[in-house]
Amino acid sequence: MTEKKAEMEEKIWRKAGLTDSEYELLTKHMGREPNTVELALYAQMWSEHCGYTHTRPLFKHFLTTGPRIVQGPGENAGIVDIDDDEVITFKLESHNHPSAIAPFQGAATGVGGIIRDILAMGAYPIASLNSLHFGHPGEEGHTRWLISEVIHGIGEYGNCVGVPTVGGEVRFSNAYKGNPLVNAMCVGFMKKSEIKKAIATGVGNSLMIVGNLTGRDGMGGASFASKDLEEENDEDRGAIQVGDPFMEKLLIEACLEVFEEDYVVGVQDMGAAGILSSSVETASKAGNGVEIDVALVPKREEAMRPEEVMISESQERMLLIVKKGMEDKVNKIFHKWDLHAVVIGHVTDDGMYRVLEDGKTVGEVPVWSLMDAPTYILDAVEPPHLKETMAFKNEQVAQPSNLNEVLVRLLGAPDICSKEWVYRQYDHRVQMNTVVKPGSDAAILRIKGRDKGIGITMDSNGRYCYLNPKRGAQSIVAESARNQVVSGAEPIAITDGLNFGNPEKPEVYYQLEQSIIGISEACRALDTPVIGGNASLYNQTPEFGSIYPTPIIGMTGLVKSLDHVMTMEFKNADDFVILIGETKEELGASEYLDVIHNLVSGDVPELDLTLERKAQDYVLDIIRKGLVRSAHDLGDGGMAVALAESCIAGELGANVSLDLDMRADALLFGESQTRFMLSADESSTDKIIELAAAQGLEAAVIGKVTKEQNIIIHNMDEKLIDISVGDCQTAFATGFDKLMKTDS
Amino acid sequence: MLKAIVTVMLKKGIFDPQGRAVQNGLDSIGFDQVKKVRVGKQLEMDLEMTDMATAEASVHDMCDKMLANPVVESYSFEIKEA
């Protein structure tokens, strides 16, 4: 035992996180044994976080091109065309592990990191979103602390840097108890001509580091993020990265000012594995080499070893590849903003990655080899729980007698209740573009000076993916697109965040693979290519096991005219309420089963992607034609919850009658896909129904919006729901306060 | 009655952006003799306790449980008669 341990410790590559075969491979690439600096370079670049060792082979499934796609995966962020020679760029990124340990700083630096990705594209960051997953706090203070610190961290960073946080989601399940998920997304805007690339062209050009000083922050974060939380120890953590949004704001201003001039050939933000990964990636893209002298890097701490400087994850730094001779001009602009811009190395022609210390070479490896992380295709085995959950029958649960009470409980349930507690801590109006603020289906931003806007959403459903990874993932893409469409936006493209457990476990690999296939199929059907993404694996703890498989979809859409902007709230009494889509007797995987019956089981509702596309095109069309007064998709909690949400937001009641031969709970709370709830005036309603019939879509007038503040639902002459909007509103508005045990 | 004075500071090695901003701010108005600034919190607490030793143990406990996050912060305190 002790002997074996001693042997383990001898193998320094294992300590660095490399396997025996990876070590063998790298010595082959190098033609010799690496020194400690070189070993550190490989350990970082070949981690899942930088090298996508487990996920890369699966990316082949993705559709990545399309008429609006200007830049697919491969740059810091993807880019889509929004007409008029204008583009938006967006991406999401996870910061799960740092947030589990230091939630405020972890979440804050997650926001800062993704903003720099967008900045590196040459764009001005115009919006942030976040997707958060926590355990149920129950009576327990730690989770509550975690939630409030994460939200505080996101808010403080975004508010200070002046990028509005306009949307997102917060979801709860004990699958995230030990390992919360914190994914942040950022969207940037620019003219087509302003696009920058992460490329180190031009032999002799300078590598300049700008922004913060370099310290021992987040040492080894890239390889840390690629390990189980269970394996982590104090040493692994290094120093927690601390974000400085003030510095980030200056960095944005200074970089964009520099970009206006013709000084810079390439830009890369410094994220995981800091100077190392940013410079390797830019060099590799150009087929060039680089050399960097660590002594030139402005530092905050003394006696840093070369590999520490190379892999430090100090925040708010960027790498610029500057044209030879323009260095002083760049420095002058940074100086104006009280920042430095320092030459730390050069582009070379020999294809080598060379690290110097005071002019002396301390490490040298081929650039291509660092980018050539080995990939793994692992065994996939269907998770055993699916046998039981797929066999679920609706008859297994009894229908509660008081359906009003069920509705109220669902409206106040953590996943469904209003997230105002969260987003009122976020400045969602700064920059003056927010046309539809948080609280609706999609956030809508106008593009200044034009009659157009963009829709932005972030969605996930871990429970769906746990119960059916492939269809669950499809449903999330479909729901994202529904959220866009009901807001008046035409879905353009997605970025995906793949949050999973340890892929070396065959059941987890199965979830990963199936989810990716599901996303791919839905994206093809809905014509929303994947233009970027992020993977966070090894999300598990010994105590609570793996998280639910949680792909998160960030989507953008184009609002062709601001006249098309649509929101969910009922607008006028006496408007007709119209239900689009077919309601089936489906209880599986629902929020209702989870909240009311404490049951995570059943199959995810059926989803026909062809029909989905047709229904979405139709809904967008009637919105653009100006026929619709309000539109909302049916999601968590089904028809009754959607109806209540439109009533609450509009401060109006509704009286609807259905004629469906099925269990009342399935009718009210089942989550059949591809459904929409609209309202319209009388004359438009006729046209809406007509146009649906022409498309072969189900559409029915189910009732009216009422001035009386009651929600009444009948089915086949039986009254199922009769409740005041006020009661619903209270449950909806106070759900989060109750969860956090705060008074609003 | 006892009074506890607790100081919570960012751990050494952890970047303190606030300290840096204050130092730069002081520098810009002429206080260039200030070479480094670190900013932390000070908490003054009135304790309904009489025994020093118990109070000390309690305050330790409070710091560990709530007042400081050991991942990023270190703390120290002093207890005196109010």
Next chain:
Amino acid sequence: MLKAIVTVMLKKGIFDPQGRAVQNGLDSIGFDQVKKVRVGKQLEMDLEMTDMATAEASVHDMCDKMLANPVVESYSFEIKEA
């Protein structure tokens, strides 16, 4: 080298919601002996100075100009050899 430790607190009589929140928090996890909490800032500064008296005058000046806002805050400090 000298080291200055500056403490800035809200003036007495001004409600300190943060102190109240900390007290409530401590109370909720069982520390009900804590009767009052006030939260302030502590700044540690390295001064490239040797003379105590000059340092003292300087730090006074810094506090008046920038480190504390006399409308709502009071300050105190201590200077020692680093």
Next chain:
Amino acid sequence: MNWGVLLFPGSNCAEDCFHAVDKILGKPVKYLWHKDTDLGDVDAIIIPGGFSYGDHLRPGAIAHLSPAMTAVKEFAAKGGLVIGICNGFQILTESRMLPGSLLQNRGLKFLCQDQTLQVDNADTPFTSEYASGDVVVFPIAHNEGNYYAAPDTIAEMEANGQILFRYCNPEGEVSDGTNPNGSLNGIAGIINRTGNVVGMMPHPERSADSVLGLSDGKGVFVSMLKHLEAKHG
């Protein structure tokens, strides 16, 4: 007639204020730089919101010592119109151009919401477009908006009509319950004794572009414009 928007490191509403003057009001406007001692030819100065110097130490604590603020004081002493919004208000209190101070919100959280306000004094160069008692909606977005001043200062300000805006409910009632941050007397915005320097936490610029669903704030800029036009003929 020139407007100036003063830019500090960390200001993040400067462009929004610029947009309000340039696009909504349609008047010439330029940025003023915090390091400048000469602000050039301006008739009104906006100190925008944001987090000057990261709000480190205290909001406005570092910014108010910048060279441009000396020039702003001189400009105000000569009767020039100055309005500080959000962080700008905090900078003005730090520089003592306005009385009192802004403490952390009593809820200890940043607060972003569309807020109803009551116009308390419509007889100023900043509020002439409104009638006293009007209820308007301006967004707020701040962490330190809890206005405090010593009791005698407050009494004096009340007596002099120096309160411009108070937080209220949609019915125009001002009470503790309608107060989002703990401000004394529900104070959301104030004016100095001489009537040319205003500080307010709510953002009139964010409520000036009707595309965003709010337009009440435009009145502040129009009031200022009319005052300047009357003065300059």
